[in-house]
Amino acid sequence: MEKVSLYLHLLGVGMLLSLLFVSPLAEKALRKSSPADAVTIHRFINQLGVLSPFAVALLLFTGVGNIIFFHVSLKTAQWLQAKLLFYFVLLLIGAVNGPFLKRRLELYRARAEKQTPELDARIAAFNTREAFFLIWQWILVLLIIALSVFR
Ligand code: HEM
Numbered sequence: 001m002e003k004v005s006l007y008l009h010l011l012g013v014g015m016l017l018s019l020l021f022v023s024p025l026a027e028k029a030l031r032k033s034s035p036a037d038a039v040t041i042h043r044f045i046n047q048l049g050v051l052s053p054f055a056v057a058l059l060l061f062t063g064v065g066n067i068i069f070f071h072v073s074l075k076t077a078q079w080l081q082a083k084l085l086f087y088f089v090l091l092l093i094g095a096v097n098g099p100f101l102k103r104r105l106e107l108y109r110a111r112a113e114k115q116t117p118e119l120d121a122r123i124a125a126f127n128t129r130e131a132f133f134l135i136w137q138w139i140l141v142l143l144i145i146a147l148s149v150f151r
Pocket residue numbers: 006009013016059060062063064066067070072080083084087090141144145148149
């Protein structure tokens with residue numbers, strides 16, 4: 001049973017990393033595309049975003065499974081305490097990012113109908129914040145992996 005739990009945990013890690021690899025590529029395509037194409041690409045980004053809660057939930061359930069099956073003590077394992085802290089910060093960023101992406105999609109839709117300098121400026125501000133979110137998600141996931149592997 002411990003093997004199943006660990007392999008499913010690693011599947012969750014793979015899912016999360018895949019999403020983190022695709023996201024910057026999709027963001028780059030979004031910025032370089034025409035206003036009409038950008039709406040299609042943004043819809044794709046939002047659909048990808050819907051997958052991340054599944055990966056994060058899989059990691060939580062199998063992580064609890066790992067704690068039980070590998071007899072890891074949450075009281076003494078400092079790597080696990082730090083890991084959980086980073087994991088919850090990651091959840092927080094994800095929870096803010098979901099509604100944020102919906103609002104940004106509306107801006108892209110409005111721009112596809114009528115491009116104005118004001119809309120361009122708002123979209124640019126949203127894009128900068130999204131890049132910031134992505135960088136932090138990468139940093140946190142790499143820290144979590146490092147803590148898990150070099151504990
Ligand atoms: C972004 C979230 C997470 C990532 C990227 C991640 C990554 C990993 C990796 C790569 C390993 C394998 C380490 C190895 O065998 O060398 C691992 C093991 C482990 N993870 Fe996670 N994990 C995450 C979330 C969680 C959560 C939320 C929990 C607890 C609720 C958890 C508990 C554990 C435990 C106890 C092990 C050790 C299993 C053993 O002793 O071999 N993980 N994790």
